[in-house]
Every structure is written in C-alpha cells, then in structure tokens.
Amino acid sequence: MSSSATLRTFWSQLSTEGRWLLSTVAIQTLGRGLTLPFTVIYLHEVRGFSLDLAGTLMSFIAVVALLVTGPGGALTDRIGARRMILFATTAQMIGCTVLAFATTPWMAALAFVFLGLNFGVSWPAFNSLIAAVTTGETRQQYFGINFALVNLGIGLGGVVGGLYADVGEPRTFTVIFLADAASMLVPIALMLGPLRHVTGLHEAPDDADPAAGSYLAILRQPAVLWMTALTFTGVFVGYGQLEAGFPAFAREVGEVSTRVIGFSFAVNTAVIVLLQFLVLRRIAGHRRTRVMLVMAALWAASWVLLGVTAAVPGTVAAVGVLAFAAVFALGETMLQPTVPAITNDMAPDHLRGRYNAVNAGAFQGGAIAGPAFAGFLLHHGWSTAYVAVLVAGCGLIAVLALVVERLISPRVNGIEEPPLVSADPATGEPTPAG
Template sequence: MRDVGGIRQDVAVIGIRTFWSALPTEGRWLLSTVAIQTLGRGLTLPFTIIYLHEVRGFELDLAGALMSLIAITGLIVTGPGGSLIDRYGAKAVLLVGLTAMIAGCTLLAFATHPAVAAVALVLIGVNFGVSWPGFNALIASVVDGDLRQQYFGVNFALVNLGIGVGGIIGGFYVDVSSPETFTVIFLVDAATSLIPMALLLGPLRHVRTQHAPADDAPASGGYREIIRQPAVLWLSLLTFIAMFIGYGQMEAGFPAYARQVAEVSTRTVGLAFAVNTAVIVLLQFTVLKRISGRRRTRVMLVMAAVWAVSWLILGGAGLLPDTLTAAIGVLAFMGVFAFGETLLQPTVPAVYNDLASDHNRGRYNAINSAAFQAGAITGPIAAGILLDQGLDVAYIAVMVIGCLVIGVLAIALERRIPASANGVTEPVEVPQAPPVPPVPPS
C-alpha cells in the first residue's frame, strides 16, 4: 500500500504461500489436480496432426481441416452451453462435456479413416466448447477481486505444467513407425478426464454457478445485448485474433512448420512444448506481480510485441532446415511465445468476468470461448493451406501482421473498457486528520 498525493493505492504483491492461504477450500481443490488433469492433453496436443498426417496417412490440408473440427464444434456448442451454465450450473454441463471427451479420445485412438477421426474430433470439440465457459464460471464463483486475476494466471501455469510434462513424455514415447504408441497416448488422455469428473461429483458438488435473480435485479440480458456492448465487442475481436495466431497454431501450424519446413524431429517438437511449459511455470508468478494494478490493455500491447518477435524467430529457423540452428530456433520460439502467454492468460479471462454479473457469467465466458474457438477454427485451416502450398514466408508474415492487429485492438479496447475491468483499482481518498488548533499561551 502506498500514498501518492494523498491518494491511497493498493499494490498487490503475491507469493505462492500467501496466494494459497487466501484461496477458499473449493479453489484449492480446483488447483490441486490441474496439472494431473492436463497431463493427458499434453501427451496428444503436439502430436495429433502428426498422428493424422504421418501415421494415418491423411493429406496435410485434410489433417488441418480435421483438426479444425474441434474448434468448429466448440463454437457451435459454446453458445447453448453458456446459457445452460447460467440456468443449470457449470457442474452438469461440464460432466456432459467430459463424457464426450472420454468417448472422443478413445475413438480417435483407433481411427484409421477420416470419417472416424472426424466423429472423434467432434466429440472432443463438444468438451472444448463447454469446458472453457464452465470452468471459468466455476473459478469466478469461487474467487473474486484481484485474487481472480492471480488465480487465472496460476491456473494457466499449472495447465501448462501438465501439458509440458505430457509433451516431454510423448516426445520420447511416440514413434510414427509404431501406430500403437499413439493409441496409448490417446487412451491416457481419455483416462485423465476422469479426474475432473471425480472432483465435480465429490468435493465440488456443492459449488453453484447459477443464481436466481433477485426481484429488484435488472435483467441480465441475452447474447445479443451482451455482444452489443463496445467493450465486449472489441475484447472478443482481440481474443479471436490472438487465438488465430496463437493457440490456433499450436496444434497445427507450429508442429507442421517445425516438421515440414524447419525439418526438426518429433523429439524436438516435444521438447519445444517442454520449454514452453518451463518458461510459463518459472515466470508466471513474477509476471503476476509485475502486472498487478496495471492496465490490462497495456499488458496486451506488450504481449503482442513479444509474440511478433517469437514468430520472426520461428521464421528464421525455417531458413536453415534440418540443422542444429533450426532446432534451437524452434525451441527459442516456444520460449519467447510462452512469455507472451504469461501476459495474456491472466488478463483476458479476468476482463470478461469483471464485466459480467453472477446472473450472466456463463454467457460472458461462452462469448470468450466462442472468440477462442473461432480463432482456433481459422488457424489450423490457414496453416494447412499455406504450408501445403509451400508458402512458408507468407505463413510467418500473416502471424506477424496478426500481432500488430492485436496491438491496435488493445489501444481501441482501452478507450471503451471500465477502469475496474481493466485492472485499475479506483483510488480511495485517505481522510486527512483536521488540523490541531494552536494552544494559546497561558
């Protein structure tokens, strides 16, 4: 806490112990198993498109289109999912999504035909469409205030820890000449979905995300009313672009570029995801301390610049294929990109949830998820087309231009967002003691 010109301002400084002690019991349950839950996802995330293209023999552009089915399905179900979350609660919706995830991963493990793979990826997409708004609504119901932004950041670090460890294991285990190794990792991915199901049915069974509106409460509004708000509209557009050049490339564009252009090994691809995880886990708390109390839109500007540098590094790796320099470039790309992620993930979900109320939180998070999925749809498709046509330089150029667009959108968003949702604590006047009158001489 500090005083500036008679104005009291709160400066949040967090540490692991203080953060953990500040969490309610439900928040601790949510965080305690995140890394284990996402281990299975890490096993399959870097290698799904490699599995479809190199193991099952699908053309690269077809594999990219199949990968986009996850996001297409997610986009279709996320709107109804958000409404169902507000009406019936996140727990019921998440249980349906996790059941679809288990079925999809199991089916994909044995998919030898594009139609079978398509059905499997659609089922996985159902889970992706409801899990983002569902878990975000669950988190926002458990924690609030500045602790919420910190929670999103720490949760993101733990998610990446699980994914990174899974990527390391997968990189050393899978072999494109042994299809059964890929079958095993998809079955493990299915099994890890049982962990959040157990949490929802056990320790978190009493957590409610749906709330009956009070008689004097204003109408929460539907999707049309929410999306018409300038802050939501600009934020959603920024999210879409960030997903297109970011996570939309992690499952398709980056592995394909690394393998087909930079010509690195699958082990290097797996290690790159490990580097990504290490940077996030090591830097996330430090980044949270640095950005606490700062405008979230300014943090997004820095993130855009960092990501632009990362894509230029990957482009450089493609100029020296099948060399040690290319491998180093691929690893460096993931490290720099990860730093940008530590800036993005605590801010965007926190903005959406600070704009929302308890009565429409599911729909706000569904809009966030829809923007995410839309970017993830176009990302793999664009990557598959550009890389399949040998337009390697154009691919990198599109990514860098997208980073510049994010910067422009962040500036536009800052003019339309409330200060409270932008991470700026309203200053509180410190009452000044009245002057003590002089004591008259005796």
C-alpha cells in the same frame, strides 16, 4: 514481499473449493499434453491424411465447439457449471478413445465431434466455476496460476509423448490417446466428490432486465464486442497456430524431429511455470490492456524466430524452434491472466456463463481459422507468407487492446479507480468524497 510469501498469501486467501480446483489441474492436463503436440502429426504421418485435410479436421473441433458454446453458456447459467463440466469431460473421454483407433477421416471427424463438445462447453463452465470461488486481484492471480499448472501438466505430457510416440509404431499413438481419455477421470471424480456441492449458480437480481441476458444484448456492448475481436485475433495468431501450424511448420519447413517438437512444448511449459508468478507480481496494479501490448510484441518476435528456421533446416532449426517456444510462452504468461479476468470482471454474476461463452466463441473462431489457414498455406509451400500474416496479426492485437482500454472501467482493466472528490464549500479545495 518474496514470491513464496506472496504465493502463501494467495493460497491462504483461497476457499477450500478453489484449492481443490487448483491442486488437481496439472494431473488432469497431463493426458492432454501427451497428444496436443502430436495430433496433426498422427493424422498426417501415421494415418496418412494429407496435411491440409489434417488441418481441416483439427479445425472441425472448433466448428463443433462454436456451435455448442452458446447453448453451453446458457445452460451453465441455468443448471450450473458443475453439471456442464461433467458433461464436457465425459465427451472428451469418448472423443480421445475414438481417435485412438481412427483409421479413416470419418472416424477422426466423429472423434473430433466429441472433442469439440468438450472444448465448447468446458470453457464457459470452468471459467464460471473459477469466478464463483474467487474475487478481485485473487481472481486474476488464480487465472494465471491455473494457466501455469495447466502448462505444467501439458508440458510433462509433451515430454513423455515426445519420447514415447513413434510414427513408425502406430500403437504408440493409440496408447497416448487412451491415456488422454483416462485423465478425464480426475475432474469427473472431483465434481462427483469434494466439489459435488458447488453449483456455480447465481440468482438474477429482482430488478434485472431479462432482455439484457440475450447474447445479442451482450454483444451490443462495445466493450464486449471489441474484446471479442481481440480474443479472436489472439487465438488466430497464437493458440490456433501452436496446435497445428507450429508443429507442421517445424516438421515440414524446419525439418526437425518429433522429439524436438515435444521438447519445444517442454520449454514452453518451463518458461510459463517458472515465470508466471513473477509476471503476475509485475502486472498487478497495471492496466491489463497495456500488458497485452507487451504480449503482442513478444509474439511477433517469436514468429520471426520461427520464420528464420526455414533458412537453416535441421539441427540449427531445432535451436530456433526451442527459442520460439520460449518467447511465445513469455507472451502467454501475459495473456492468460488478463483476458479471462477482464471478461469475468465485466460480467454480472447471473450472466457469467454467457459472457464466458461469448469469449469462448471468439476463441473457437480463432481456432477454426488458425489451423485451416496454416494447413492451406503450408500445404502450398507459402511459409514466408504464413509468418508475415502472423506478425501482422500481432500488430492488430496491439491496436485492439488500445481500443478496449477506452471502453472498460479502470477496475475491469485491473487498476484501482481514483477516489471521487468534491469541493469543500468553505475553501473550494477538493476533498475525498464520503
């Protein structure tokens, strides 16, 4: 079956609500792409904050997000994902507006409070809404294609931001942050318009144990606990560095221009958009945890590539930065369809918000530690140690994936469970059950 035919099949299997959600993803993330690669540069080179302070401030987003993720997940289960998405996107709009004019660390911190509210609430809410309108293999495909479209919007925004933003012209950064704020009008219009009837609410079964819905009870499940550790580690060595450590390393150690950094995000996006669906076809029917092993190897290779740029700063380093972005992106195409799918396939419908909140909390934890770690080591000039720790972290991801594999069912791990067999009473030969 061709990829286009498979894509048409996937689209035909989606509900109207799923199509609305998917068709607007790239537009609403375009604004995020304008600012994502340049926030740490904006704080450091435009507003004059030290590099370690800039990293700490960016970590503050995740601190706030971590504090609100638990309540956000519980509220998602109680009042619905749609309402929580409206709250989160409004907070993002306010935060970007404040950051556009932030000239002091305190103003930046206030902006990051609002950005953290969005970051902490939107993850469990959006994932719960996606899970409410998808099932089975379609759910894994949806998460992967959604990720590709998110990156399409971010990548296009990164190219525009790289060409437009100029550290010598602070107003250019004000413009891109205001554009990021305006992009939040898209999901708000979606939730108030075509998807106003979608709540994402599920009633608990009559025989459900109320105590099983507590976060402590959820985390006591070994599969959830180890999956949480895996998510934290993945974010620490991955996305926690992509937003802060990677741009800072490329700029300060590799001595590349902001334009190169912007184009590296474009390369990252191109790989994801061009290869995501092919990767989805390749991993369909395979253990999701084994896919993570390949991802860990790719990420380790990408960090080695970035580390090499320290020896050849300038023009040659720019090639290494672009190569890093491509290899890292290929790993991302394997992470994004797997972790959310495992989380949502483990979760009972009425507790989906909480399960996604646990996973989001691990994400926030990695996002807190990642930029702070990068800012501290790079501020002190320990670039070699920085890369070495990240490569070792990729090895830890592989170990954790193998632990999770032993704790989850084949269905949750993305493969069909073998049919049960029973013995024929006359011959003793095994026969399909039922």
